[in-house]
Amino acid sequence: MTYSIKEVAEKTNLSIYTLRFYDKQGLLPFVSRNASGYRTFTEGDLHLLKTICCLKETGMKIADIRQYITYVMAGPRSIPQRQALLREHRQAIEVQQAAIQTNLKEIDRKLALYDAPNATHLVNQELAFVQHEKRANGLPNPFVLS
Amino acid sequence: MTYSIKEVAEKTNLSIYTLRFYDKQGLLPFVSRNASGYRTFTEGDLHLLKTICCLKETGMKIADIRQYITYVMAGPRSIPQRQALLREHRQAIEVQQAAIQTNLKEIDRKLALYDAPNATHLVNQELAFVQHEKRANGLPNPFVLS
């Protein structure tokens, strides 16, 4: 079973444009063309494409994905390089995840503040503090005076 | 204590350019100017700026951050809107995190494959399968013949 570019677009949630763009960027050297020059994807191609999506969705840049694909095309000799690349990327993802966790905590703190029964009072206090700070430093008050 | 744009840039790891860009985008309406027209950040401003970074780093778009800041400038009356916005964003982050976890598992599967003692054999098998698929469908073999 093989797939046309349209079918692959539907299967992957990438647009046809994006698939062609990826090919232009050297991400799809493994995709063969039929006699009319049409891209023809096999099951194995879909598998590798899924790996590409996986790397893209975790924030890898196209240039680095191309490097990985180049290694894949070179056969088993490039396994060490593939490992190095993926391990480094894995590290980057972990850093990224940790940062998000920290930020998420901060957002939850804000949400808790807004959820408090005396939220209005607390927000007013903050506002008063900031306005006081401005006044104390001879700065204009940028807040809307309701 | 107040801070110049340069000091804030150093404290936040945003460039001076980015800070001015954010101001242009309406993210910093709370920052006052001194008599010479210089931006003058107070402690409270830094606090709110940190919230902005928090939202940015979790992938919120500038337009949405601007919306949040607009709510903040409007005072306590906008608490429900702020909650709605942050809750929606929180949801988005969770979705994003879940996707990353899924992809991370996939990457770990790849790494495990490459770590296997018979990695070369397994990779060769995959390669053979893909090449067979191409041949079976009358397609050219795109792989480098070493």
Added chain:
DNA sequence: ATAAACCCTAGACCTAACTCTAGGGCAACC
């Protein structure tokens, strides 16, 4: 009172990652 080190704005420029258009070929039906 001048040099060095800041600050400002407007607007041009850049980069990544698409997204679309124009112009043209192939394939299947009516």
Added chain:
DNA sequence: GGTTGCCCTAGAGTTAGGTCTAGGGTTTAT
């Protein structure tokens, strides 16, 4: 045999988020 719906390429255009330049004011130390 013509219309419809695919496919192709090259290359222009778009979007988001910066980054930089030019031209000019301010502040501080010498």
